[in-house]
Amino acid sequence: MTRPAHVGLVYPISTNGKDAPLYTNQFSLHIIAGVSKAETGAALAGISNIVKENVSGAAVAGFSNHIGNITKGASVAGFMNTVHNKAQGVMVAGFINSAKELKGYQVSGFANFATKGDTSSGQLAGFLNKGDTVQLSISGFGNMHRNAKVQLAGFINTNGNAHTQVAGLMNVAKKVKGVQVAAFLNIADSSDYPIGIINIVKKGEKQLSLSVDETSTTILSFKSGGRVMYGIIGVGYNFKDADTRYAIQAGIGAHVFERPRFRINVEATSTALTDVKKWEYHKQTLAILPAWRLGSRVEVFAGPTFNHVNTKNGIGEDLSGYYLWSGHYRNNKFWGDYIGGTAGVQVKL
Known part of the structure; x- marks a missing residue:
């Protein structure tokens, strides 16, 4: 069932009432928190948006967004975004972003997590990025990935196969196709261009x-x-x-x-x-x-x-x-x- 608009204070005090989890909305506006099955347009909440399935538009909340399946748009929250399946758009949070699979971008003040990812993805965090596969990962402290093309961190990068790693203290990887730059230590199975004071390269x-x-x-x-x-x-x-x-x-x-x-x-x-x-x-x-x-x-x-x-x-x-x-x-x-x-x-x- 689809409704053109869903307006309320907090579940179940809204135009969809106690059946709100059964409806797909083209627009939602809640003073405190809203609950819905899916959102195809904009979902705005003073505290939280709770969407059981998919969001194909924008979810904007003062504190948190919780999306049960897939988001294809933008998730913006003052504190946290959680996507339980695939995030295909942009996630922006003041503290933390979490997705099972990332095919887009995560930006947070503290940390980003993505269990899976692909080479079109990117992460930017004030402290930590952790995930599977991304194109670019930038953090103030560290990046931890299985297959990241470019990692930039203030302290440490860990990776499986990498093209470029730049860290304030150390880099750890398996195969590096490009350069490793660290103020102190680089560790890799193979790395032709490690730039650091100490470089422990297995095939070096x-x-x-x-x-x-x-x-x-x-x-x-x-x-x-x-x-x-x-x-x-x-x-x-x-x-x-x-x-x-x-x-x-x-x-x-x-x-x-x-x-x-x-x-x-x-x-x-x-x-x-x-x-x-x-x-x-x-x-x-x-x-x-x-x-x-x-x-x-x-x-x-x-x-x-x-x-x-x-x-x-x-x-x-x-x-x-x-x-x-x-x-x-x-x-x-x-x-x-x-x-x-x-x-x-x-x-x-």
């Missing part, structure tokens, strides 16, 4: 490296990544200056040319030297490093580096004997650029 490469540069800084570093990109993290010691005795280093690298016994690695690193009390010497380096393999596990490398130094109070300023360009600035700051070199050996783990 891990090396322990020992190097020395023109400033007598010796670095022991861990390099980990995929077929092309890798991360670098290391500690070391400077034998030249007591004020810059200890070193920490982090960066990323890429294998840009490769043959069975020879390859060229390009590395961008940032190194800080300190006496533990003061952290005033910082060096950013771009290195081009030809590398030769000695057997299956050992590799030696050496090459030029392009360096930018910024320091304060003269600490480490004389570690380089010359500068292509340099200048002193206010507050005893010094900036300089020079060409140097580094050499070392690394062992495949």
Whole structure:
């Protein structure tokens, strides 16, 4: 049975009375909450809309929408939207959206959940997205999916097969076709382009490296990544200056040319030297490093580096004997650029 309009206060105080769950309405308006079988137009409620079957228009409620089967339009609620079967339109909630199957978009202030999905779907949440398959997922904290093409999160992404993952701390996936970008850690079965300090790739490469540069800084570093990109993290010691005795280093690298016994690695690193009390010497380096393999596990490398130094109070300023360009600035700051070199050996783990 279909009615052109359904108006009321709260079930069963309405024009459809106690039989409201049996009617399909073209328009509904309730001051507090409405109940219906289905809605083909707009359903508006001050608190909640409760629809037993389908909504093909828009359901708008101050607190929540509860749809028993399928929604093909827009569900907008101040707190929560729940679709017990398929959501084919747009779900917008102040706190949480939940659907059994998503073929549309979910936007919420806190979390989105979809048990199933497809590649045309998208999720945007202030805290968490969780689902099966989506095209794009963006959240302030984390995304958890089985098959998401693009995931963007402030803290963590987990996925089965992914194209792109970007996270503030870490990414976890099986097969990654595109890039993984994380401030700290990437984990994958296969990922050619992980960009992070540590990258644990099952089909990738891990090396322990020992190097020395023109400033007598010796670095022991861990390099980990995929077929092309890798991360670098290391500690070391400077034998030249007591004020810059200890070193920490982090960066990323890429294998840009490769043959069975020879390859060229390009590395961008940032190194800080300190006496533990003061952290005033910082060096950013771009290195081009030809590398030769000695057997299956050992590799030696050496090459030029392009360096930018910024320091304060003269600490480490004389570690380089010359500068292509340099200048002193206010507050005893010094900036300089020079060409140097580094050499070392690394062992495949």
